Amino acid sequence: MTTYREMFAIREFRILFIARLFTMIGVVVSNLALGTVMYDQTGSPLLTAISLFGGPLVQLVTARYLLASSDLMRPRTAMLFSTAVTTSTAALQLIPGLTWWMRFVILAAGYVALAATSGTVIALLSDIVPQEAFVLARATMNITVGGMQILGYGVGAVLLAAFSPSWLFAIAVVVGVVSGTIVRLGISDHPPRAEGKVVERSRRINRELLGSPVLRPLYLMMWVPNGLVVGCEALFIPYASDDAGYLFAAGAVGMLAGDVVIGRFIREDVRDRMVLPLRVLLAAPFLAFPLDLPMPVVIVLVTISAFGYPAALPLQERLVWHTPEDVRGQAFGMSGIGLMSGQAFGAAIAGGIAQVLDGPRAAGWAMAVMALLSLVTTAALTRGLARSAKPAPAVVPAT
Secondary structure, eight states, X not given: OOSHHHHHTSHHHHHHHXXXXXXXXXXXXXXXXXXXXHHHHHOOHXXXXXXXXXXXXXXXXXXXXXXXXXXXXXXXXXXXXXHHHHXXXXXXXXXXTOOHXXXXXXXXXXXXXXXXXXTHHHHHHHHHSOGGGHXXXXXXXXXXXXXXXXXXXXXXXXXXXXXXXXXXXXXXXHHHHHHHHHHHHHSOOOOOSOOSOHHHHHHHHXXXXXXXXXXXXXXHHHHHHHHHHHHHHTTHXXXXXXXXXXXXXXXXXXXXXXXXXXXXXSOHHHHHHTHHHHHHHHHGGGGGTTSOXXXXXXXXXXXXXXXXXXXXXXXXXXXXXXXXGGGHHHHHHHHHHHHHHHHHHHHHHHHHXXXXXXXXXXXXXXXXXHHHHHHHHHHHHHHHHGGGSXXXXXXXXXX
C-alpha cells in the first residue's frame, strides 16, 4: 500500500484520522491559551515554557506503574477515557480567578490520567493497516498534527488579538466532545492486546524495553535531540510576543511538508538513512536566533527547522521491527511519553537559560544553546543507533 487513496479506503483509518483532527484542534488552542495566560500572570519564560511542555514530566513518573494499560485496555475505551480527560481539564481552566499554581495542578492531574493510555492510538494504527503501510499511515496521522497546528495556532493568534484566552479553552471543550463522539460511533470494539496485572506488567516491560541495547539508543534518538529543539519552540512567546502564534504555525507548516515528503515519496531504504541529516536540519536554523532577525526570516528558519521532525518516522518504523505485537502498545506509549518528557525537560532548560540571561535577546541566545546541545547529542548517539538497523531476512539453506 503506497497511496493515500488506498490508505483512506480503510474505514477505521478514516475514522481515526477524523477523530485525531478534532483532538489536535483542542490540544493546540488549549496550549496556546494556557501559555498566554501563564505569561500574562507571571511574566516568567520558565513557567510559560513549563506550562506549554511540562505536563509530560508527570506522565513520566506515573507511566512506570500505568503504561501497560495501553495493551490491557480495549482501544476504544482507552481513547474515550483520554478524550474525556483532556476535555475536562480544558473545562476546568475556564474557572474564573485561577492562580498560576492552580492551573499547574489541573494540568498535572490530566497528565496522570493520560499516562495509562499514551500508546493506544499508534498501537491501534499498527493493527488496522498492513505493516508495510505503517510509515505512510503514521505520516498521514502526523499531517493531522501539522495541519491542525497551522489552523489552531493561526486562528488562535487571531482570536487572542480580539478576545480573552477563555474563548480558546471553550473551543477545546467543544471539539473534545466532538472527538469523543466520533470515536464512540466509528471505532470498532477491538479486544485488549494482552492480559495481566497493570503495575507488574508495566514495570517488567519497561525494564525490558529500556534495558535493550537495540532499543535504548533508538529511544534516546527519538527523545533527546527532538526535546532540546522543542525547548527552542517553548521560547516563542517570550521571543516574539504577539507574533508567537505565527511561529508555531510556521513550525507546523514545515512539519507537515516533511511528513508528506518523507512518508509518501521517499523509499524505505533511503528514508532510514535520512535520520541523521533530518536531525541536523531540525537544530541548525536556531543557531542564528541570537541575531537581530526580521520576523519573515525567523518564520522561514522555523519552517525549515520543522522539516526535520519527520526523522521520527523511520525511527518508529524501527520500533515496529524490533518489538513483538503484544507489547507494542506499551512500546509506543513509552516512545510517546519519553518524547514528550524530553520536550518538557528541553522546555524547562531553555526557559531557565533565558531567565538567567535576562536580556532583550535572552530567548534567542537560549535557543542557540539548545540547538547546539541537540547537534552534539545526535552525533553522540550515531554509533548506538546502528544496532537498530532493519533485521536481515533469514537465509534458507539450499537442499
